[in-house]
Amino acid sequence: MVESRVVVFGSGDFALGGVLGEIRGDISIHVFTRTPQSIRSKAVVPVLQKNLEYCLAFAGTPRERVAVTSVQAYDSKEGMAELRKLLMSEKTVGLACSVGVGQISVIQAIETALTGNETSIEAPLFILPCENEPENSHWQELHSSGSLDRQTLVLPTMVDRICNHLRVEDDAVVVNVEKYRELLVEFSGPARGVESSIASSKILLKSLSIELSADIEKDRTRKILLMNGLQMGLAAFAYKERKSSTTEYFEEVSDAMNVFVQLSEEIALGVSYMLDIPVPEAMEWATKYRNRILLAPDTIERLLRRVFDYEPAQALATVHKRGGALISLLREKLGNESRLIESNAILRDIIENR
Numbered sequence: 399m400v401e402s403r404v405v406v407f408g409s410g411d412f413a414l415g416g417v418l419g420e421i422r423g424d425i426s427i428h429v430f431t432r433t434p435q436s437i438r439s440k441a442v443v444p445v446l447q448k449n450l451e452y453c454l455a456f457a458g459t460p461r462e463r464v465a466v467t468s469v470q471a472y473d474s475k476e477g478m479a480e481l482r483k484l485l486m487s488e489k490t491v492g493l494a495c496s497v498g499v500g501q502i503s504v505i506q507a508i509e510t511a512l513t514g515n516e517t518s519i520e521a522p523l524f525i526l527p528c529e530n531e532p533e534n535s536h537w538q539e540l541h542s543s544g545s546l547d548r549q550t551l552v553l554p555t556m557v558d559r560i561c562n563h564l565r566v567e568d569d570a571v572v573v574n575v576e577k578y579r580e581l582l583v584e585f586s587g588p589a590r591g592v593e594s595s596i597a598s599s600k601i602l603l604k605s606l607s608i609e610l611s612a613d614i615e616k617d618r619t620r621k622i623l624l625m626n627g628l629q630m631g632l633a634a635f636a637y638k639e640r641k642s643s644t645t646e647y648f649e650e651v652s653d654a655m656n657v658f659v660q661l662s663e664e665i666a667l668g669v670s671y672m673l674d675i676p677v678p679e680a681m682e683w684a685t686k687y688r689n690r691i692l693l694a695p696d697t698i699e700r701l702l703r704r705v706f707d708y709e710p711a712q713a714l715a716t717v718h719k720r721g722g723a724l725i726s727l728l729r730e731k732l733g734n735e736s737r738l739i740e741s742n743a744i745l746r747d748i749i750e751n752r
Contacts, residue, residue: 401426402601403490405481407472407504409443413496414452415561415575417528418464420607426467428484430507432500433471438564443469445566452571457693461572472507482511485523492524492602493550496557501529501536512549522551524602526583530626554584554614558621560694576694580621581607584614616673623669623720624662624687630717631661631741632691638744644692661737662688668724668738718745 402425406418409431418427434440446452447469453461470477484490485508497504508525527537537552558580564573583603602608611617632647635657641647648654666684670677721742725732732739 401489402605403428403467403484403487404602404605405430405484405490405493406495407431407493408496408500409439409446409469410496410498411561411564411573412528412530412557412559413494414464414564414571415454415573416557416559416579417494417496417526417581417606418466419454419559419561419575419579420581421464421605425601425605427465428480429466429469430472430477430481430504431469432473432503441566442564442571443471445569446571449570452573455572455574456577457574472504478507478511481507485511490523491605492526494526494528494606495537496528498529501527505536508550522549525550525552526555526606526608527552528555528557528581530622554611554618556580556582556611556614556618556621558625560625560690562694574694576690578690579607580609582609582611582614582617584611619673620669620683623665623672623724624683625690627665627717627720627724628662628684628687629691630745631665631721631738632658634741634744634748635661635737637748657737658688661741664728664732664736664738665724667731668728671727672724714745714749718742718749721745 404421404425405428406413407430408414408417409429413429421427429446431439431443434443446466450467450469451463451465453463455461468480470480472478472481485493493508495501495504525537559578560576562574564571566572585603603610635651635654636642636644636647639647639651641650648658651657662684663681666680667677669675669683670680673680721738725736725739725742728738
């Protein structure tokens with residue numbers, strides 16, 4: 399059997415835990431990241447390069463090891479040479495990216511690797527941008543012109559999995575993940591009539607445990623509002639109460655669970671209006687997301703640590719904007735004790751005073 403290859407950009411919680419968390423079949427994984435800059439990446443990347451594997455930690459169950467074939471810095475001379483070689487290989491079927499604010503540098507690296515090659519790619523490479531902030535994505539606008547448009551195909555993508563607390567533990571890279579994982583793409587058929595892309599797409603879908611979506615924007619909106627919005631709202635209330643963990647918030651604040659439930663139901667009501675789905679269906683989704691958040695370790699700790707301490711202000715502003723859109727949509731349906739309005743006000747104060 400011919401080995402298939404997937405190139406993944408990013409070595410953070412979401413890239414390792416969400417994008418690469420369910421690799422299946424005979425496939426090799428090549429990870430590209432930036433030369434370590436932050437304190438965390440300086441600790442994680444060298445260990446990942448040395449071991450060529452990392453561990454997924456599930457609450458209460460044995461860890462699962464994930465093997466990678468190579469780990470290189472795409473902003474190094476050696477890394478760029480290897481990236482060019484991989485992208486031009488017929489064995490490479492796709493790229494997945496979870497790099498947040500590093501999108502432009504990754505796109506530039508891919509463009510550089512594909513520009514000026516005498517050999518053209520037989521079938522377009524599939525690119526899966528697995529980013530949590532699709533409205534801040536640069537993939538489609540840069541893909542519409544230049545070399546990426548000729549040799550790649552960006553597939554609208556949605557990944558839903560709680561991943562956090564990436565660390566080095568006992569000389570191993572470990573990331574906490576929940577059991578649940580959903581990876582959806584919207585793909586209507588062979589790219590630009592290239593028949594061999596059919597085979598590539600099947601390999602990519604099977605190897606990464608991807609499912610097809612009939613309406614990726616609807617699926618993405620549901621996930622962003624009910625998962626990311628609910629997590630951020632919950633973190634906002636914990637921040638207000640000066641609590642640093644899920645355990646502290648729910649054990650020490652008497653009405654914490656009621657606040658959590660009410661917030662989720664208000665968001666679900668907005669989702670039902672926005673996506674034109676029955677309210678009972680939206681409420682059922684809200685219950686599922688609440689249960690997942692309560693079962694996932696370090697949910698609030700991660701948000702308080704990463705978002706309120708040093709995450710770019712744009713991320714908070716985006717969440718605040720989404721909350722405002724839901725509030726406007728619901729108008730008179732939200733009462734004076736609205737948790738959605740309250741959490742959005744907390745986020746606004748954090749943005750204005752940070």
